[in-house]
Amino acid sequence: MKRCKNKVSFISILLMTALVLLSVSALVSEKSTAQASKVTQGSTTLPRLVDFGADKCIPCIMMAPILEELKKEYAGALVVEFVDVWRNPQTARLYGVRGIPTQIFFDANGKEVKRRGGFISKQGILDEFQKLGITLKPAAKKGT
Numbered sequence: 001m002k003r004c005k006n007k008v009s010f011i012s013i014l015l016m017t018a019l020v021l022l023s024v025s026a027l028v029s030e031k032s033t034a035q036a037s038k039v040t041q042g043s044t045t046l047p048r049l050v051d052f053g054a055d056k057c058i059p060c061i062m063m064a065p066i067l068e069e070l071k072k073e074y075a076g077a078l079v080v081e082f083v084d085v086w087r088n089p090q091t092a093r094l095y096g097v098r099g100i101p102t103q104i105f106f107d108a109n110g111k112e113v114k115r116r117g118g119f120i121s122k123q124g125i126l127d128e129f130q131k132l133g134i135t136l137k138p139a140a141k142k143g144t
Contacts, residue, residue: 009034045136047108048079049125054086059119060101066122075139077130107134 053065054062064082071080085092085100095104099115105114106129114130120128129136 039108045108046077046079048081048106048110048133049129050081050083050095050104050106051083052083052092052095052097052104053099054084056086056101057106062119062133063101066125069122070125074136077139105132106128107132 012135038051049067049070051060053063055061067080067082070078083091085097088138100117101119102115103120103125104112107113113134114128116128126136
């Protein structure tokens with residue numbers, strides 16, 4: 001009788017653990033789906049750069065300030081987004097990202113026009129858009 005009771009307790013614990021894991025999995029999946037949706041919606045009037053990386057990847061860390069500069073300097077002319085592939089693996093899979101960092105360039109209609117991997121400088125990013133026939137003008141500075 002005691003052995004049977006232990007089995008029931010063990011099975012109950014296993015079931016509870018499975019339910020908790022399923023709940024957490026659903027929340028993570030929902031967040032990843034929301035991130036994927038955000039990336040796919042994007043802007044329909046501005047060119048966009050989406051950088052897929054991670055906060056512990058050295059080239060990705062080196063690119064973070066570049067992406068922030070671009071966001072500020074080209075506000076209203078370019079949308080710059082960062083997707084952490086470790087926090088959003090579903091989004092990375094959806095876009096076929098195989099290595100990080102990976103940059104995907106989109107035109108103003110939301111169409112992917114270029115994809116590249118590895119570190120890229122700020123000027124390199126601007127040059128890529130120029131090669132694609134997309135001229136970016138910096139936002140007007142306040143007070144000038």
